[in-house]
Amino acid sequence: MTTEHLPEHPDFLWRNPDPKSSYDAVIVGGGGHGLATAYYLAKNHGMTNIAILEKGWLAGGNMARNTTIIRSNYLWDESAAIYEHALKLWEILPEELEYDFLFSQRGVMNLAHTLGDVRESVRRVGANKLNGVDAEWLDPQQVKELCPILNINDNIRYPVMGATYQPRAGIAKHDHVAWAFARKCDELGVDIIQNCEVTGFLKDGNKVVGVKTTRGTIHTEKVGLCAAGHSSVLAEMAGFRLPIQSHPLQALVSELHEPVHPTVVMSNHVHVYVSQAHKGELVMGAGVDSYNGYGQRGSFHVIEHQMAAAVELFPIFARAHVLRTWGGIVDTTLDASPIVGTTPVENMFVNCGWGTGGFKGTPAAGLTFAHTIATGTPHKLNKPFALERFETGALIDEHGAAAVAH
C-alpha cells in the first residue's frame, strides 16, 4: 500500500495559551465582536495585557453561522453613523489586518413590494443620503438589470415595485474575518483562551474584580461582555438585567452553482434574503423563530417559508437543493438596535443586542467598545446605544431597516 504524503498542516494563526492569573482587561466571548474589541484595545489604546475568554472554540457562535451581509443603509442618524463607520472600516481592514477575507462590495438591494414599502424605502434612501450613506432608489426595470434572475412580473402576490440599493454594501467571508482579527490580536500580545467558560464574577462591592472560569479564577481590572446570545445569562451572573431576548435565527445553503446571482437581495415583505457565496452556494435566511431559544436550532416551517419566498422571487431556484440548515442564538432588543456601553456594575461593560445584524457592525462595535472599556466613557458613536435609553425613552427604532434584514 502506498501512502500519499499529506500536505503540511498550515501554521496556526494564533497561540493557545493557558490563562494567566490576572489581566488588565478580560473580554468574555470570542466571536467577531470580542476579537475586534481586543484588537482595538491593543492597537488604539495600548492595552495588550488582555485576554479573550471563549467557552467553545474561536468564533464558533453566531460568527460562524451568519450570512455575512454588510451594509449601512439604516434609517436613523445614530444607526447610520455607527454602521457607516463600520463599513468604512471594512473597506480598510483587509489591508490593515493583512488578510484578504473576501470582502466583496457587490451591492445590496432591499426590495419594496407594497406602496407602504415604497414610501418607507424612498424615505430611507433620502435619510441615507443626508447621512452620507450611498443609497439609490431603483425602479423594477433597474432591479432586473442588476439582478436578471429576479422575477419582476406583476402577476405574483407581492410584485417587485422597486428597491433601495446600496452599491458599497456586500458580503465577506466570516471565518476569515475572525482569523484575521485573531492573528493580529495574537501578534499584539492578546491571549485568546478557548474552552474557557465564564461561570461567575468576583466583585468588591459593586465593582467587578475578576471572573470565575472553568479554567480557574482570573483577576482583572475590567470586563467587557461580548457574548451575543448569552448576554442575559452573564449579566444575571454579574447581578444586573438586560432588555434582551435570545431567539433562534436560522439560515441555509444550497449546493454549489455557477454564478447566477451577482448581488445581495433582501425582501422584508416576502421574507427572505439571498446572496451567492464565493464558492457558489446560495445563502439564504429570514427572520427569527418566534420563541426564546438557546438551542442553536429552530423550527422547520421557518425554513420552508423562506424557501417558498425565494422561489417566488427567483423562479430558477425551484430546482436547487437545500444542502444544510443551521441556527444561531441572536440577542434581540425591542428597538432592534444594539446596546454598547457601561453597566450598573462598575468596571463592567456590555456589547450586545446586535440581534440578527451584528456581523456588519463588527469593526465599529470593536472600535467603540474598546474605547468605552479603555476610557470608561462611551465613544461618540456608541453613546446613543446606552442601556439607559430604555429608561429615558430615547429608543432607536430600526425595525423598518432591520426586521428580516441582517
Place this chain on the structure above:
Amino acid sequence: MADTAALENSKKIQTLRKSPASLLRTAFEAGSVAGTVELREVPFLTMAGLRVDPAGEAGERLGAVTGGLPSASGEVLSSGDTAVLWLGPAEFLLVAPAESHESLGGELPRALIAALADGQGQVVDLSANRTTLELTGPRASAVLEKGCALDLHPRVFKPGTALSTEIGGIPAILWKTAEETYRIFPRASFAEFLGRWLLDAMREYASTEVP
C-alpha cells in the same frame, strides 16, 4: 318583519352577487376527477358567529334555538339542516343553508339575536366572512394531507368532526361531513388562493396511476 316589497328587492340583489370562489367555477369542474376527488364551491351559506358562555343563561337560550351548543374541540351539533361547530370554549359557528338567511326570507340570524336579547354574548352575521369549498371522493383526504398537519386518518378524524386549523398555509375550518367528504371554510379573501391550491394538489389524480 321585512315587508314583501323589501324582501323581493333583497332577493333581486342576491341574484347579482358573486361568491368568493366564483371565478374558479369552471376550473373546479375541469379539475375534478369524477369518482376520485371532486371540488366545488357551495356559495352563500348562512353563517353566524356566536360568542357566549355555553353554561350561562344566554348560552342556554341560544342553544334552545340551535339545538344545543357543542362542548369540546371538534364537536358539531346538527339539527335538521343547521349545524353548530365548536371553535373555542365560548365561540361557535352556526352554518345553515343560504335560504335560512333573513334576506331570503329565513329567520337567521334574527332568531339568534332575539334569543340572546340583552344577555352576555354576541351574535354576528358572518355569512359573507367565509365561503365553503366541498372536497369529496376517495382521494379527498390525500389531497388535504399535502397541506394540513392534522391527523386525518379515518381512525382519528371521524365524520361529524370540525377543526379550526391551517390548510395550504392559511387558516381554515375543516369539517368532515361524511366518510369521504370535507367542507372547508376559508375566509373570503383566501378563497381563490385555497381553491387554486386544492386544484394543484388534486392534479396528480387526473393522470393514470403508474403501476
Place this chain on the structure above:
Amino acid sequence: MLLISCPNCGPRDETEFHYGGQAHVAYPENPAELTDREWAEYLFYRDNTKGAFAERWLHSTGCRQWFNMLRDTVTYDIQAIYQMGQLRPATGPTAPTVTSPVSPEGAIK
C-alpha cells in the same frame, strides 16, 4: 417544529400558535406612580432564562385561547401546559399542574 398540546384542542403543529413571551408578568397596579426605571422594567425587561421558562402561547388558528407553558429553552422540551391564571408548576416533566385558580396578577414569577 414544536408539537404543542393546546389545553382545549390537543396536540397541534407550532404553526397554529402565536408566541406571547414570558408568563406571569403583572400589569403594574399604579402605572402613574412608577419611576422611569420601574416603567422601563415593565415595558422592556423580560426574563431571558436559559432552562425552564414559563411563557404564554395563543392557539391563534385553533380555539384562539391563551395558555401558559413551561418549556426548556435549551432542549425545547415542553414540561407543562397550564391555564392562564394558574401558578407556575414546579420544574420537571413529572410536575403536577397546580389547579388552584388565582388571578394572573397574583401569580408568582
